[in-house]
Amino acid sequence: MTVIDSIILGIVEGLTEYLPVSSTGHLIVTEYLLGLDNPANKAALDAFSVCIQGGAILAVLLLYFGRVKGMLEGFAGKNPAGLRLGCNLLLAFVPAVGIGLAFDDEIKEYLFGVWPVVWAWVVGGLVILLYVRWRNSTGQGNAGKGLDEMSYGQALLVGFMQCIAMWPGTSRSLMTMLGGMVAGLSVAAAVEFSFLLGLVTLGAATAYDAMKHGALMVETFGLWPLAMGSLMAFVSAMIAVKWMVGYLQKHSLSIFGWYRIAAGCVLAALVFTGMGQSHDAGDKTPGKVPAGKAAPVAPQAPASPLTVNAVPAPVPAMVPSPAPVAP
Template identity: 50%
Template sequence: MTWYEALILGIVEGLTEYLPVSSTGHLILTQWLLGLNADPQTEAAVNSFNIIVQAGAIAAVLGLYRQRVGQMIRGLLGRDEEGRRLALMLIAAFMPAAVLGVLLADPIERHLFAPWPVIAALAAGGLLMLGVARWRRGADEADGKEVEQIDLRMALLIGFAQCLAMWPGTSRSMMTIVAAFLVGLRPRAAAEFSFLLGLVTLGAATVYKSAQGGTQMVEQLGAFPILVGLVGATVSAALAVKWFVRFLTRNGLAPFGWYRLALSAVLAGLILSGVMEGF
């Protein structure tokens, strides 16, 4: 993998990680377009890269939400009660994925990392978001609970919803934001909790994948392309997060639902026509 291919993948990761469009689905498509799945060894290394490059997206949120992260750190040190409570709610929301992720990682990789499961997940997610947008039509975007008001029941419901995003093409951000809407959070709070939960979930996945195949990935791809990909993911994720919060508050989820349906239809048509043979 060249440095510019790593940069492209990093930018795609950063732009899509926190948007409800499925970063995994877009990375699989980009990987195919770049021809990085022809050789089994390269494909395995790039698959590891696609997980580890999430560290760039994590860095972006750490920077943008540094005050909130600092508050939670002070809370865990016993110096901020509100911060401690939010940190505990994030840990509770992470636990379902921590357990099910370990149990289901191999079966998911064997059976669901394929074109049609990804396309089905993209389409189903699009329909779900259009349904939620219809349900919320006319709602006052200023109404709803704030992040500080999340309780254990709400955190666990969001956490179990996040587990559905283990199906490639579903989108972790989509499931957590939809679940946050359903438990009564206002849009800005739903996005913030999704981003903060991503710090824990993506961080754990990055550490796990680094321990599993980090050395082999560096040997196969080289250190410089990985570094370039991380920088690309950090910058693009920071831009995407700042844009998304404003867009979600003003426009809701419907535009992303239509985008997912259009993308799934295009991909299905290309595969059926033979244009994307080998995807």
């Protein structure tokens, strides 16, 4: 991985982490197109993709510092509303802990590929369009309960919706936003709760992967790419979050639905036409796209007849050599 690669991955992470388009899906595709999807470095690359989330987490922490401060005061017994919000976030986080710890390795092994992302992008886009259409038909629009009115049951529903996003390409932001709106929150409250829940969920995932594969990641890629990727994720996440909050005050989620469908179709076309070949022909991991041709085999120089397989020539006195056979 070059520094340029890490900068590109950081920008992709920051721009897509909090938008309902799936940062994991975009990172998988970006790594695929950059030629970084080498199974030999899979564990280190997966850890890198998770750890640069730290920059995106810091961006939301600064943007919503007032909410975070209120929750800390709540846990200290000084802010009842902050305490309720903090408890709701922890409750919504619980389902992801259980399912994530139980199936983390299997998810990364079998679902971290291009085709699972294609399907998730397209299906997720259709879900957005259908939900927006249904919500508008009921006359709800962007209306709903505020964040301070959120119940524990609503928080738990959002938590279970978040677990669906463990399928790469689905989008944690999408599922938590939809979960909040389905639970009765306003669009603004659902978006804010999704961002705040990301602090807990993404923070835990980053810490877990750093402890599990951090040493391998640093040994494989070095600290400089990690630092640059995290920095770019921070800057781009600040821009993306501010833009999205302003955009959803006047518009629906429909644009993200159309984007997901278009991106999924384009990616599928690239793979079908061979423009996005897998960079490891021998990788048979389910979900990976086969390259369609065997990996080249390096030519070998002909071996000396005296040293074939490094076996010494037979001793004539003990084992007579057979007479040559005429062709």
